[in-house]
Amino acid sequence: IFLFVFQIVLLSSLGWFLFFFLERKYFKQILDHFNYNSLGNGTYDQRYLITDQYWKKGNGPIFFYTGNEGDIWEFAQNSGFITELAAVQGALVIFAEHRYYGKSLPFGKDSFNIPKVGLLTVEQALADYAVMITELKKELEAQKCPVIVFGGSYGGMLSVYMRIRYPNIVTGALAASAPILSTAGLGDSRQFFQDVTADFEKFKPACRDAVQGAFQKLNTLAQQKDYRRIQSAFSLCKTPSTPKDIHQLNGFLRNAFTMMAMLDYPYSTHFMGSMPAFPVKVLDLSLAQKASALILFRPTGIVYNSTGQLTCYDLYSLYVECADPTGCGLGFDSYAWDYQACTEIEMCYESNNVTDMFPPMTFTEQQREQYCSKRWGVVPRPGWLKTQFWGDDLSTASNIIFSNGDLDPWANGGIRKTLSPSLIAINIPEGAHHLDLRESNPNDPESVIVARKKESEIIAQWVQAAMKESS
């Protein structure tokens, strides 16, 4: 009941139609696709949301969201574009939840025990989707219907992988804000926090120096062991007392800036927490000049205290350090993502206070290996994702849209240039993290409207060509 009411409130402003149409279902899914004699000999219940409200039964395409690192409702509620497009193109809509996230926990609350967690891999997730699509098509008599996959962020990576791995099942992919390069260990490890910095700089050029300076000031205070002043400046519940606490505080702050940049949407949102419109603009430079530079950090409260109900911040419960330097979130889902960052997804991003405004914080392969082996008993295998999913060698791929927003710090870890007539990059100058997947909004910048229009045209072409081929 609680959840029910909660969702009505949430949805009142966020594609309320989804709430009425999307039906929750569970799919009996194979637990271990890659070992016939494992502990995974059996099935689990994989959740998915489905609506045939707009579907031209048996003829219209299937729009399939390849769920990523969280509750599938969260993504469905923040990907209204897919349903809007389905209404226009007569598509069946399915949002599939990724194994080990949301309610799709193969072993319930034991899912994150070793070795049970071992069945959480990208390959298993992709096989889940391949099997689910194949079975549902049979069940719904939709054998002729082309499947287009959609995904944002890691979900966008999965969309790319679905198309390159299972082109027999998937006709095309819209991969929004999918950092397929940087998560495969390609590119510059300084890029990510450099681009977070650039967002604030773009808003006001003075931001960069101000924040950089504030972090230096924090560092100075810490070296002077002026922990009381640090506590009061940041409204911390407990007085920090060790370098570890200061390290945690730095991570806590850097994470807040990261979230503000990623979620810099032109209207208030309820995605990964609640955010006001243009959160980057919350940074008020005038404050910084008035008093202590530390006051500059106050706006990070919008990330950790959006409801304003906290009277102080508990550093260790509000932010948990993990194998993803951009943050893993909290709760069960954060365990799952940490595990993925410890195995296949490589994110050894560093900040250094030179190419970015953040304190120097490294996360090398060595640090990663040390952490992951201790936390999960695993040894990461750098290069695996590149081997397995082609890295930047996409010359034989086709029918993928790589959309990215220039405000999104993940963007430059993805494909930014059109590679061929059917590997199309769409860049959205005013876009944050997969803004294009969100439902239409009166505050949408022109660039995202244009992007969505182009995306829908390309998808219509793919569907048409596939229909023609099969008829």
Next chain:
Amino acid sequence: IFLFVFQIVLLSSLGWFLFFFLERKYFKQILDHFNYNSLGNGTYDQRYLITDQYWKKGNGPIFFYTGNEGDIWEFAQNSGFITELAAVQGALVIFAEHRYYGKSLPFGKDSFNIPKVGLLTVEQALADYAVMITELKKELEAQKCPVIVFGGSYGGMLSVYMRIRYPNIVTGALAASAPILSTAGLGDSRQFFQDVTADFEKFKPACRDAVQGAFQKLNTLAQQKDYRRIQSAFSLCKTPSTPKDIHQLNGFLRNAFTMMAMLDYPYSTHFMGSMPAFPVKVLDLSLAQKASALILFRPTGIVYNSTGQLTCYDLYSLYVECADPTGCGLGFDSYAWDYQACTEIEMCYESNNVTDMFPPMTFTEQQREQYCSKRWGVVPRPGWLKTQFWGDDLSTASNIIFSNGDLDPWANGGIRKTLSPSLIAINIPEGAHHLDLRESNPNDPESVIVARKKESEIIAQWVQAAMKESS
């Protein structure tokens, strides 16, 4: 020492140059590519054979044989074409052994215990090859060198899969006699034994009726419980006494005909045993007319008693029924293949004495499931191979040659028609099972000479195009 001498003898007529040049090595291979917390946390020693005798170091292509269900030496010795081609095209040659076969047993003699056997899958084998190629290229400073994969039969299937799964690593594939359709459950389950029958019919049209009649006669004798006569007609060591024995005898005989058809090479060979030239022609119809029809089965002795040293046949040790109705062979390798036939590779082929000359012997999905669950504790998942490796939906694939010989009963389970300018079918009217991969021989029919020429031209083009692209 014994082995050493043995190989000299064997090789004296079979590409002796291989013996001198191919170096045996072992590669530290990841045991479980798809689970970071499994019993396979670790590595195993994967064997491979390599020669750089002909290689234009750092510039010439890499010819990589994707080993299949047996000792890699066996395949290397019977795939002389690859080395011949390497000599012409300046290629590095690698023959990689498939996990769980030959000397590449991850857990030694315990490899076939449950659950250890669970790490034997097509996907793991492909990942082995992908990782091995990537690492060896680094080690040998061959990063720029395009990789062409080769394989025969199941090895040919693996070559196809390598190209579609890892086009980032593999430039093109020569898949010889690769039944990618029939092993994915596509096509007619009666096809295989129908085509074995056709081989004998092609030799002499009367064969079909004669053999069909002989099997009927055997059946009549069995129903009359005239077991003594059956024993003497077949020189069996033990008198058959049950329907099970008769079933075993039928399988034993059908298997002999199958081997004769598959290995119907125009010269004597030492592959999967020893065979005279044109084994199909050994069937002497005049014999059949003279006396009992059962005498017709005598020539099957060339399969089970090629050295002539056996004085009687032990039905149960010379032939073992398994999940592959075309036979699994004997020894450890046969366990591995049986397991694969029980999991991913679907071969529910039947004979029926109507569309073929053999006794009615079904092998339905139901029978398969029953056998496999009892033997290996696994439940096959029909359709998986089609989902995973695209089945007949190859429209997005490229750079694959599908070669097949018209004499080969596996041929019609593969791709027989060119699908696109880069998915090329080459049919060899006088060819048996991957004859084209064998070294040149004075007795080669014109059709295989033409096929090899075409294959080498196409491969040279692929290599050239890849070189151009990367420079």
